[in-house]
Amino acid sequence: MVPREYPVPDVQTVxxxxxxxxxxxxxTPQSLVICLVYVDRLEAxxxxxxxxxxxxxPIIFASLLLAxxxxxxxxxWNSDFSSICPMFNLRNVNRMERAYLQxxxxxxxxxxxxxxxxxxxxxHAAKQAGGGEGLLHMRKGQDPYPLEGWRRLGDGDxxxxxxxxxx
Numbered sequence: 001m002v003p004r005e006y007p008v009p010d011v012q013t014v015x016x017x018x019x020x021x022x023x024x025x026x027x028t029p030q031s032l033v034i035c036l037v038y039v040d041r042l043e044a045x046x047x048x049x050x051x052x053x054x055x056x057x058p059i060i061f062a063s064l065l066l067a068x069x070x071x072x073x074x075x076x077w078n079s080d081f082s083s084i085c086p087m088f089n090l091r092n093v094n095r096m097e098r099a100y101l102q103x104x105x106x107x108x109x110x111x112x113x114x115x116x117x118x119x120x121x122x123x124h125a126a127k128q129a130g131g132g133e134g135l136l137h138m139r140k141g142q143d144p145y146p147l148e149g150w151r152r153l154g155d156g157d158x159x160x161x162x163x164x165x166x167x
Contacts, residue, residue, distance in 0.1 A: 006053035011129075017057060021064050024084040025076055033119045034067035035060070037110050038100075040118075046103045061085055062096040070108045 009017075022032065039059060043050060051059055061081075069075045078097065082090045101108075 008053045009056065014056065014060070018060060018064070021061065021085055025064070025068060025081065027064065027068055028071065030115075031064065031067040031071050033115060033122060034071055034110060035063040036122060037114060037118050038063040038066055038104065038108075041104055041107070042100065045105065057087070058092075058096055061088060062100040065093070065097060066100060066108060070110075 018032070021027070039051070042059065042063070065078070065081050076084070078093045079090050082088055082093045088096070
């Protein structure tokens with residue numbers, strides 16, 4: 001049997017994959033920033049888990065799923081995500097989520113300073129690529145960096161988002 005080939009995706013393929021999930025799941029721009037944080041954490045904390053031609057879709061998908069669940073008060077169920085992206089059945093979605101959380105050591109907290117760093121890096125990269133800010137500002141009325149919503153906790157390194165007007 002000849003092994004299946006996995007071509008390295010071009011930028012448009014990756015963007016289309018993310019946009020498809022983003023639109024169908026009605027994700028916010030913040031979830032895209034959080035997704036990137038989780039991808040970086042995954043690569044930093046796990047030996048042997050790298051983005052490559054075969055793994056990028058499951059990693060991005062699981063990152064978006066987790067970002068949605070962490071960011072949104074009401075998120076879709078895993079069965080909804082398997083309908084949104086039918087290349088992953090419910091059993092696979094459940095396994096990916098569990099494995100991802102274990103590899104992250106269940107650390108899904110993002111500080112406001114870390115969020116800001118990733119947001120501005122993404123915004124800069126989007127502008128450098130000539131595509132504007134794309135998904136970071138796609139929906140009217142949404143601020144991807146709502147400073148007034150972050151409330152510092154404990155040591156000042158972790159934060160929680162309480163929405164506009166949060167104390």
